[in-house]
Amino acid sequence: MSVKIELGRRYRFAASHRLHTDQLSEEDNVRMFGKCANPYGHGHNYVLEISVSGDVDPATGMIANLADLDSFVEREVLDEFDHRSLNEDVAAFRDVVPTTENLCIEIYERLKSFPKAKLERVRVQETTNNSFEYDGNQKGNAS
C-alpha cells in the first residue's frame, strides 16, 4: 500500500513590520489596518513551518538531510528576516504590504528551489492565534 511521507520542520524568527500602503489615504490605512498601521511598526515572534516531500532514501531513512534543509532555510530566509524590519530590510516588501499572507508567498518563492526535496507548503504563525499557509497554488483551486 502506497503512502506519501512529508517531513515538517519549524523555525523561528523575530521581525518587525508595519501594515500600510501608499495606495490608500492615511485615514483608509488606519481603517483597514488599525494599530498595525502605527507609523513606527511593531514586531512578532514568527514561527515558520515548512513541509517537504520525496522518496525516503533507504540508506539514510531520510527524505532530506536536516542539515541541508536547515542551512538552506537559514540562508534563503532566516539570515535576511530575523531581527529585521520586513518593510525596510526585505526588498520584496518595499511596495508590498508585509502581511503574513504575503510573507508566506515570499517565503514559498524563496524555498521552492530546495534541490533535495519538493516543497509542499509553507505555514507562518504570526501569533499563537494567527497562522497562514501557502502551497504555491495562486489560483486558489483545491489541489
Added chain:
Amino acid sequence: MVLITRKIEFSASHLYHNPAFSAEENRRVFGKCNNPHGHGHNYTLEVTVAGEPDPVTGMVLDLKELKEILEREVMRRMDHRFLNYEVAELKGKIPTCENIARVIWELLDPKIKQGRLHRVRLYESGDLFADCYRNGAAC
C-alpha cells in the same frame, strides 16, 4: 467528511547508523544522531481518522477503541524502548521520524475499521515531525 485526531506521547531511544557506511560517513551523514549508545526523545503522535459521524451516536469512531488500538500497536511496542533493537518493524531501517511514521501508519491502517486512517503525524520534537498520508489523498 469529518476528521478526528487523537494524540499520544511515548518516549524512546534510537541512533542512526548504516552498517554499509564507513565510520566517517556515518558521522558525516548523521552527525550526533550517530553517537554509538543512542539518545532519546519524547515523541508525540497524532493520528487522524476521516469519516462520517454515525447518525445514531454522532461519532466517526469509538474513541475508546482508537485509544486501545494505539495502546496495543504503538505504546506497547515503542514506549520506553530502544527503537533500533526492540521494534521488529524497524529492524534494518534507520529509525528516522519518516520511517517511524510509516511503520506506525502500516500498523494502524489495517486495524482502523470505523472511518479511514487519514494522517499519521509523528513529532520527534516540537520543531521536527513527519506526516504520512495515503498516496493520492488530498492533504
